[in-house]
Amino acid sequence: MKRKILDCLIIGAGPAGISAALYLHRFRRNILIVDSGNSRMLKIPKSHNYPAFKEGISGPDLLNKLKEQLLFYNIPIHSDNIITLDKTKNDNFISNQYFKSKTVILATGIQDIEIKLPQIKKFDLRFCPICDAYEVINKEIAIVGNDSHSVSEALFLRRYSESITLLTQGNTLTMKDLKIIQTAKIKVITDAIIDLDYIGSKIRIHFSNHNKAIFDTLYSALGCTKNSNLALRLGAKHKEGELIVNASQQTSIPKLYAAGDIVSGLNQICVAQSQGAIAASDINQLL
Secondary structure, three states, rough: OOOOEEEEEOOOOOOHHHHHHHHHHOOOEEEEEEOOOOOHHHOOOEEOOOOOOOEEEHHHHHHHHHHHHHHHHHOOOEOOOOOOEOOOOOOOOOEEOOOOOOEEEEOOEEOOOOOOOOHHHHHHOOOOOOOOOOHEEEEEEEEEEOOOOHHHHHHHOOOOOOOOOOOOOOOOOOOOHHHHHOOOOOEOOOOOOOEEEEOOOEEEEEOOOOOOOEEEEEEEEOOOEOHHHHHHOOOOEEEEEEEEOOOOOOOOOEEEEOOOOOOOOOOOOOHHHHHHHHHHHHHHHHH
């Protein structure tokens, strides 16, 4: 039996993909969501920037609520890893040599790079100062990183606390970055982290020189991996792995759209949802 060609294949069931799916379903389009189950939202301890939850809501709980709305409309999520995406002779798309679609929305997101310690998943790391710096006002804050990105993050957090320490993991900052850090009165520890443990609710860090330091919270500013390979292999334009899109969320590849953290811009749940809605609306007009 020949499979019907989808109007849209949505790759990723985070806030961008779910938003796009809801809009397209209500536009009465034939869609499918394929998801690997590795959403960045699963790492959010609690979000206070998302409206309607005055006491905050954890990333996993919010993601479940979003998926409940898909279930309400009987929109299925197919669990799979999409590893190939190609154009067909008819100018459609085929992925994993199985799913055929007239259009595609990539909502594949990014993955934060974690500190390389065996037991790191036992600790409540923070990755997004924009999301939760408000919750660490006047706390002892440590940031792991050794480049201009981590320096920018330290400067951002400096507005929330006078006690900021940058942990460079044995690496040396550039003279320019070091001057910026010193001017902002941000402390620097260059020794590598070899272990972590809890002292009550605080995190104690063990360094390679046998020194220890205790902090209220720990941010990882080691960067992230962009899940944009599917688009890059088709030749989509990008900036350091983040896909470049037009005002309708369409990439440089016709009928290939992108939304959420995989797109260059502000990485926030509400932004991803709006981008998903914009992409879906443009696809509805296109079909």
